[in-house]
Structure formats: C-alpha cells, structure tokens
Amino acid sequence: MTIPALDADPFAPDVLEDPAPLHAALLAAGPVVHLPRYDVYALARYEHVHAALTDWQSFPSGAGVGLSDFRREKPWRPPSLLLEADPPRHDAPRAVLSRILGPRALRRLRPAWFAEAETLVERVLAEPEFDAVAELAQAFPLRVFPDAVGLPPEGREHLLPYGDHAFNAFGPPNDLVEKGRPRVAELSAWVDSRCRREALAPDGFGARIWAAADHGDITHAQAPLVVRSLLTAGVDTTVHGLAAALYAFATHPDQWRRLREDPGLARVAFEEAVRWQSPVQTFFRTADRDVETGGVVIPEGRKILMFLGAANRDPRRWANPDAFDLSRDPSGHVGFGMGLHQCVGQHVARLEAEALLTALARRVERIELAGTPRRHHNNTLRAWESLPVRVTLGPARADG
Structure with missing residues (x-):
C-alpha cells in the first residue's frame, strides 16, 4: 500500500494557531501519512493513534517522545524515567508515583483543594472582567499542586517557563525552542534544586x-528525577486543560447552564474540554522493528508522530466531534495518552478541575468572552496566552 505524503509543517505558526485544517487533511489522507519535511510517519486517526499508544513494545518511548532520537542525539536533560523510558526501567518509578498519587492521597487533598478554589473564585469574582488564564487557569494549579508536592512558595514562577521549554523541545529546533534556550540553564538549575x-x-x-527510595522501591539516584517528572508535567498540562474548559464555557453558554444546573458534571466537562481542545497535541514514538499499521509498514528505527488532537476529533470515533457537548461520554479520549505511559497525574488534574469548576458554577450565572483570546504557541501544547472573560454573578447554589 502506497503511503500518502503531505508537505506540511505541524510546527509552523499558522498550524499551531489553528491545527484543524492539517488535522482534516491527515484524517482524510489515510491511516499513515509521510511528512517529508521531518521524514516522520504521522498517525491521526483514533484507531491507529490508540493502538500505537498502547503498543509500547512496537513503539517504545526510550528513544524519546520528541523528534530527537536519543539513540543518536544527546537529550538536553536526563530523560524522564516515566515518559521517556520503557519497562523494566519505567516500572518502579511508575509504581511509586501511581501509589503516591492514588485515591487515598486525593481523598485527603479534596477538602483543602475545594476550599482553596472557593477562596480563589471569591477573590477573582470581585471584578466582573478578568483574564481567565492568569487569574484562574494558572493561579489555581500554581498554588495547590506545588503545595502538595512540598515546594516552598518562592520561585514557583519558574515552573511554567520550564515546562514550556520542555514541551517545546519535543518538536524541531525552531524559533520556539530558541526563544527558551537562554533561560534553560537557570530554569533547570532551579528545578533540580527543588527536587532535592x-x-x-x-x-x-x-x-x-524520597521515602520510597529509602524503602528500596526506587534508587536514591532516581528519586530527584521522579520529583522532576511531577514538576515538569504536573502544572502546564493542567493549566492548559483548565483554560480549555473555561474557553469552552465562555463560547458555549448552553453548556455552562447545564453545568450550573448540575455541578456534578464538572469532571465530565473537564474530560470533554480535554477531548475537544487536546492541550497535549502530539507525541512521538520510535518503531522498534518494521511495524505494520493501517495496512502499511513503518520501518524499524523511524519516528512516528501521533496527532492526539486529530484523534480526539476523528469522526470515525466521535459523533459530531467538533462540538463541545456535556451530554457526550468523552471517556476513551487520548488527551492524557493511553496505555503504559498514560499520564500518571491525570487524576490529580481532574480533582483540580472539579474543584475550580464547581466553585465557579456555584457563583457565576454567565461567563462570556470580553475580548479576543490570544493563543500561546508551543510545539506540543495547545495553549492560551490570554482569555479575557466577563462574568455575571447569580445566586449561590449548593454543591451538586
């Protein structure tokens, strides 16, 4: 079967601003599409993205989940023990984090995070217009998650630019990577110091x-790298997921009314926003051997680029995929990945979103755009730089 080719740059500014035309072209072209600009194989259809994500044996992560091939190029930092490693090296760090971020920890955090959300919302709603990115989507995760990790308050402003560069570095060495390069040493040194x-x-x-290292579950050399994984992926993705939800509601007043009438839909709303906007747009893997997928063979050692955003709007999987709809069951989306390397902190992100959206739904009768939103371009993330909104307050409602 001939592999179709598209002369497209997934990391070009116009694509990062609006990836929908490229996604449509990839979805229409076939299950596997060659992108000669980077000599990689693109997967955009849900069936094949899901299959590649769950088949770590055929498409391992150890060669890096970006364009760089760690077998031939030195990574800019020591590889992640979770995202950029495979079994058996991946197993112990994953087990430790899964236990630490498990149901018991979340039950313990729940009352405090809901109270923090109420306090933040009360303060922000003192003004009818504000930037929902800075005041809500960034402010809440930057408060509660570093607290939970055990970071001191000083220096937390470094977390977002560090994560921004980390996710940019998964793409090609373009202007976005160069923009962050002058601060890489400073930011990396700060993050490394906070992992001690x-x-x-x-x-x-x-x-x-660190206690898990004392118990022998992981080594003491691995412990700071596992902490670093929390600080790298635990903030940016949640920030952009929350911003996606706030944008969705500001542009879909009927869905906001549904949430206000039933705040119990907060988690569904967050999942649907992640499916609809896909804050993590792409990830790479590397073929461990000649791998047949979609009727074609991807040669051993070649990179594949999985378009999570396209898969999350594939009409073969989703009815009316471009609609943000709280009546939909969004489970099964690949916005948090899938399989062995699925985001280990996704339940933490869900709790943060549930707390913030519930607090807003209790107080805000209407949320709407108060200006033109501005995108923040990143090689991997779909993000907002600014989201000006106007809110109308209503009578406070009891939790649903």
Whole structure:
C-alpha cells in the first residue's frame, strides 16, 4: 500500500494557531501519512493513534517522545524515567508515583483543594472582567499542586517557563525552542534544586518519593528525577486543560447552564474540554522493528508522530466531534495518552478541575468572552496566552 505524503509543517505558526485544517487533511489522507519535511510517519486517526499508544513494545518511548532520537542525539536533560523510558526501567518509578498519587492521597487533598478554589473564585469574582488564564487557569494549579508536592512558595514562577521549554523541545529546533534556550540553564538549575530532599516539605508528594527510595522501591539516584517528572508535567498540562474548559464555557453558554444546573458534571466537562481542545497535541514514538499499521509498514528505527488532537476529533470515533457537548461520554479520549505511559497525574488534574469548576458554577450565572483570546504557541501544547472573560454573578447554589 502506497503511503500518502503531505508537505506540511505541524510546527509552523499558522498550524499551531489553528491545527484543524492539517488535522482534516491527515484524517482524510489515510491511516499513515509521510511528512517529508521531518521524514516522520504521522498517525491521526483514533484507531491507529490508540493502538500505537498502547503498543509500547512496537513503539517504545526510550528513544524519546520528541523528534530527537536519543539513540543518536544527546537529550538536553536526563530523560524522564516515566515518559521517556520503557519497562523494566519505567516500572518502579511508575509504581511509586501511581501509589503516591492514588485515591487515598486525593481523598485527603479534596477538602483543602475545594476550599482553596472557593477562596480563589471569591477573590477573582470581585471584578466582573478578568483574564481567565492568569487569574484562574494558572493561579489555581500554581498554588495547590506545588503545595502538595512540598515546594516552598518562592520561585514557583519558574515552573511554567520550564515546562514550556520542555514541551517545546519535543518538536524541531525552531524559533520556539530558541526563544527558551537562554533561560534553560537557570530554569533547570532551579528545578533540580527543588527536587532535592532537603528542599521539600516533609509531608508532600516529593518527600514520599524520597521515602520510597529509602524503602528500596526506587534508587536514591532516581528519586530527584521522579520529583522532576511531577514538576515538569504536573502544572502546564493542567493549566492548559483548565483554560480549555473555561474557553469552552465562555463560547458555549448552553453548556455552562447545564453545568450550573448540575455541578456534578464538572469532571465530565473537564474530560470533554480535554477531548475537544487536546492541550497535549502530539507525541512521538520510535518503531522498534518494521511495524505494520493501517495496512502499511513503518520501518524499524523511524519516528512516528501521533496527532492526539486529530484523534480526539476523528469522526470515525466521535459523533459530531467538533462540538463541545456535556451530554457526550468523552471517556476513551487520548488527551492524557493511553496505555503504559498514560499520564500518571491525570487524576490529580481532574480533582483540580472539579474543584475550580464547581466553585465557579456555584457563583457565576454567565461567563462570556470580553475580548479576543490570544493563543500561546508551543510545539506540543495547545495553549492560551490570554482569555479575557466577563462574568455575571447569580445566586449561590449548593454543591451538586
């Protein structure tokens, strides 16, 4: 079977601003599409993206989940033990984090995070117009998640630019990567310093990771890298997921009314927003051998580029995929990945979103755009730079 080719740059500014035309072209072209600009094989249809994500044996992550091939190029930082490693090296760090971020930890955090959300919303709603990215989507995760990890308050402003560069580095060495390069050493040094045992509060996620090293579950050399994984992926993706939900509601007043009438839909709303906007747009993997998928063979050692955003709107999988609809069951979306390398902190992100959206639904009768939103371009993430909104307050409602 001949592999169709598209002379397209997924990392060009116009595509990062609006990836829908490229996604449509990829979905129409076939199950596997060659992108000669980077000599990679693109998967955009849900069936094949899902299959590649879950088949780590055929498409491992150890050669990197970006365009760079770690077998031939030195990574800009030590590879992630979770995202950029495969079994057996991946297993122990994953088990430790899964336990630390499990149901018991979330039950313990729930009352405090819901209270923090109420406090933040009360303060922000003192003004009828505000930037929902800065005031809500960034402010809430930057408060509660680093607290849970055990970081001191000082320096948290470094987390977003560090994560921004980390996700940019998965793409080609373009202007976005160059923009972040001058601060890489400074930001990396700050993050590395906060991963040390002595920098972390004794009762947070970070301290529990170090305790797992003391117990022999992971090595002491692995512990700071596992903490770093939390700080790299635990903020940006949640920020952009929350911004996606707020944008969705500001542009879909009927769906906001549904949430206000039934705040119990907060988690469904977040999942649907992640499906609809896909804050993580793409990830790479590498073929471990000649792999047949979609009727074609991807040669051993070649990179594949999985378009999670396209898969999450594939009409073969989703009815009316471009609609943001709280009556939909969005489970099965690939916005958090899938399979062995699925986002280990996704339940934490869901709790943050549930807390913030529930607090807003109790107070806000209507949310609408108060200006033109501005995108923040990133090689991997679909993000907002600014989301000006106007809110109309209504009578406070009890939790649903």
